[in-house]
Amino acid sequence: LAKTTQPISMDSYEGQEVNITCSHNNIATNDYITWYQQFPSQGPRFIIQGYKTKVTNEVASLFIPADRKSSTLSLPRVSLSDTAVYYCLVGSTGGGNKLTFGTGTQLKVEL
């Protein structure tokens, strides 16, 4: 299983761009990288997924360097409602459905 490491917490202000990095040094060839958002008393919710290079959707971007040993979730112009815990997930698409969630990064956005 890939081991993942994330910062425990980050603080930001409304309107700023936030970048959260996840380290996954022993990522396997078949592993995908996925980020989830979780609010208190709710289940995680999908944000974005990638395999390599850069992926962008309507809420975030995901940057993955060529060696894939880390990934960075970028949230543009955050608002108070982006205050949540963000998890990276690294998992294999091969046999066994092995996956590892990071310990999560608590993002706090202030005015």
Add this chain to the structure above:
Amino acid sequence: NAGVTQTPKFQVLKTGQSMTLQCAQDMNHEYMSWYRQDPGMGLRLIHYSVGAGITDQGEVPNGYNVSRSTTEDFPLRLLSAAPSQTSVYFCASSRGGGLAKNIQYFGAGTRLSVL
């Protein structure tokens, strides 16, 4: 569209008691899975199913049983609860092709305390 529904939302058990956590999805997803979430830790996979009648173990399967008789339902059974099983449990469903590759849709969770 209800998505993934978990019941109950809260439960308190005494050591040694048994119970079943219910999970149902209405998205016709092939995959269903159970996770536990403990303070300071990420979600850890307990058991998962790739279709009706097929289940497999995840990272932390000990003390839990599952079965999947229908596409919609995937109950998690604790046969003899222990304090170490105090946690928040999440059920998720996703399309086929791999847990890690497809978007997982999570329920709201069951908060379980074992005294």
